[in-house]
Amino acid sequence: MRNQLMIAAVASSMMLAGCATDPTTGQTQINKGALGALAGGLGGAAISKATGGEKTGRDAAIGAAVGGGIGLYMQNQANKLKQQMQGTGVSVQQNPNGNIDLVMPGSITFAFDDATLNNAFKPTLDKLASTLVEYNQNTITIAGHTDSKGDAGYNMNLSQQRANAVASYLSQRGVSYNRIQVIPYGESRPVANNNTEAGRQQNRRVELTLNAPQSVN
Template structure:
């Protein structure tokens, strides 16, 4: 019981510094650094208990400090990406898992039924590569998606080729290929109605996820 209270005290003390007031609703919310603090504290305590440690509170504090580092690292990265991608058509969204999602619509990345990157989109990818090289502790998942026009097998291949086009471009700009994982979903994961042109346009996309690291060096 004493150790549990220590964990709560450590996590709460560090997390309170990460609280902010939403200017629109007036509600208190936690930023990424605070979320990382809580997750790190809990993780440190669990590891300590699992390994028979007698210093759960200390280990929670260590875990919380590490979590704060990851949260702050991701928060700074998200802000930089949001600034860089402003006005490009790429949507940047920090998600609940602590990762950062970037949605690249097909109308700005590729010509219709083509996996060759549009020359007008390459400066945007140059900015992205620069940030990925600056924040080099993350792994990156690049997923290709299509609308439902054409056969499922054809769309699967097209989505794969488009995802690899983005991956290859980032690699050519210095992002280590070992950090990048490419997946292809074809038409299987629509986010809009494929019965309308607008919906199909939304479904033709490449999604890039910047995955939060376990720790930062």
């Protein structure tokens, strides 16, 4: 009974702190740090009980601290990136799982049918690199995408080259290459209709996913 009350107290305190204000929009949003703490607390309690632990309340508190730290770490990073990317054409979205997605449209990153970074886009990548160096606990997945015009094999290679170009630039700006995974998708994952020019423009993109770490030092 005492353990159940402690778990309930952890959950209640986290839910009360579960809302925050987005600094770029002024809208109320879910506080990922609080929800991370809630998930961590409940997870710690569940694992403790499943393994016959006698200190379920303690394990819930430990789980809450770890989960809350990760959630807050990722939310702070997302807020900074949203401010930095305003007006650049790059969208920033934090997912319910805590990961952060950045979408870089091909119209601002590369010339048509080319894998050389536009010089005008490099200052945006400089800002991104500075934040990734500051928040160095998470890994980074860089995915290249194309539209469906042309040969599928050619498009796959082009998406690889473009993702590599972004990865290489970030690495040159101090982001450890060991943190980066590059994945080419070519034309296989469209987000819009390839039968229209507007749709093809949306499909030509590079996506970065900043993966939530297992723990935060």
